[in-house]
């Protein structure tokens with residue numbers, strides 16, 4: 001019998017820099033949908049910063065503004081039931097995946113209406129209904145988890161279901177996380193066992209105040225890291241949602257079909273500080289301004305106006321819609337009750353013993369079951 | 371006329387294997403992964419022959435990558451699979467501290483009840499014999515501090531099987547601590563299916579003068595000490611806690627209320643330990659029943675030495691337990 005560890009990947013692996021044809025661009029309603037999602041994320045993050053300043057949100061809080069195209073373009077390229085797992089800069093992905101902004105905001109407010117009943121906060125967004133297996137606060141920790149989620153989908157399909165593996169898992173990480181040992185172990189396992197996980201590296205060039213060159217060898221050729229594990233790779237434009245989708249879709253399809261891992265470097269930039277208390281002394285204003293000129297929302301609006309005759313008014317209308325949606329999310333979160341103190345002892349264990357009270361689902365899931 | 375049914379006697383390691391095999395037969399979500407578990411039959415031959423029955427998809431040899439494969443198994447458990455992760459030794463689990471302590475026991479809580487983590491981590495715990503400090507870890511005190519995990523420590527073959535089956539069926543992460551020194555010991559294990567509920571201590575020997583509480587391998591020394599002390603007219607009750615989380619403190623309290631004296635034997639280091647926790651609880655709940663303060667026997671508060679004589683001096687043994695009981699019962 002064949003042992004998984006014995007599979008010789010060198011034989012079957014095509015050149016690791018294979019060129020893939022871009023996926024066709026979808027029609028304008030879908031493009032408008034992406035625009036709306038990116039605008040929603042940006043508006044949501046603006047309101048998040050305000051709420052943080054107002055002390056309605058506590059703890060560590062990381063803003064996704066500037067990187068919206070990565071989450072929106074990649075999530076658009078997979079199925080709604082493909083697992084997704086994230087680092088702590090996770091609000092954008094949660095919204096792109098379909099979480100109602102009110103549950104995301106209420107989570108940060110520490111309210112019972114939050115997606116995790118206020119037990120996780122900004123860095124830990126979970127949503128079972130949308131196959132979102134969490135934001136994770138420890139840099140790099142999500143990479144073995146993502147490998148395991150993908151291992152599980154393959155095991156479910158092939159060992160339990162006795163069919164063919166047909167899911168792909170998205171595992172996002174920052175450029176700082178590529179310096180973590182856990183990531184190398186995850187890549188080795190994924191390469192060794194042919195696990196259908198896509199490591200989506202969001203290279204925004206900084207981990208906190210450390211420019212990538214200061215913390216990472218081969219910063220100009222990060223794909224070398226995946227190549228060392230026999231994992232195919234590609235660099236994609238994470239600042240443009242159309243490029244992001246068109247390059248990402250064929251990769252996701254390939255991973256699903258071949259049931260193999262992939263390493264995608266999405267080049268992007270975070271506009272705001274690392275977290276809410278970052279004066280950004282490690283980079284120049286000029287650099288920031290230059291990067292912001294190439295903006296994912298601006299470029300898609302322009303494209304839609306130039307190539308699909310979308311009226312500027314229609315885009316303004318979208319802006320009003322997302323503003324009101326986020327305003328409602330904030331209001332809803334304000335009104336959601338504080339998490340009751342007896343929740344302190346729920347969800348520690350699934351069963352009831354000693355002081356522990358078993359477990360219960362958050363409101364978010366109860367709503368959708370009705 | 372009653373016919374005495376011949377009880378089957380098997381080794382501790384066979385009992386572990388039976389527990390895993392039986393659970394894997396009835397539940398395809400259960401699989402095992404670890405270093406040298408499959409083709410090599412397990413570093414300690416616990417999983418001998420299981421690869422043949424279950425095949426490489428469910429019986430997985432991993433590279434030496436504790437952090438990676440523990441995290442991977444936790445990810446799989448989040449989707450509802452039920453992995454058994456074998457650590458060649460719990461000593462090596464330290465490099466996987468982040469996934470096993472930061473992810474597995476907290477996932478349910480952090481996700482607000484959405485994603486549990488039905489997983490078993492198992493392997494050898496405690497000094498194996500002249501392995502020196504990096505390889506002789508007793509992780510119980512270190513890990514028992516973490517809410518969200520359960521912890522079981524079997525003493526004999528019967529418990530090894532019954533507790534491991536319960537661990538595999540549990541919907542929470544279970545840290546299952548075996549002792550290499552016990553793997554070859556033999557015990558009665560019935561053919562019939564059984565499980566052992568967590569949080570139920572077992573009185574291994576009844577007595578009236580002093581309660582001795584312990585877990586896992588040191589119970590051997592506790593029973594030896596009880597035998598020795600009986601000759602001196604000191605009657606000891608030996609309580610096997612079986613699981614540390616949940617802890618059956620009630621059974622321990624009941625025993626101490628009867629004997630009015632207590633010695634806790636814990637093979638981990640004394641400071642902030644399972645032993646100090648149990649002593650504290652006994653002091654609290656048996657304050658008026660105790661004739662003396664709770665005595666404790668631990669490994670010495672130093673790194674585990676290599677030299678045979680030093681290691682022997684360092685570990686709990688029946689001599690130290692006898693001394694502690696004599697002192698606790700004013701028999702010095």
Ligand SMILES: Cc1ncc(C[n+]2csc(CCOP(=O)(O)OP(=O)(O)O)c2C)c(N)n1
Pocket residue numbers: 089137138139173174175176177178204206207208274
């Ligand atoms: C193990 C660990 N070490 C340090 C930190 C503190 N920390 C949080 S985010 C971060 C920078 C990570 O940067 P990157 O991976 O590039 O992601 P980005 O913030 O750019 O999205 C650091 C050092 C942590 N959360 N976990």
Ligand SMILES: [Mg+2]
Pocket residue numbers: 174175176202203204205206207208
């Ligand atoms: Mg970064």
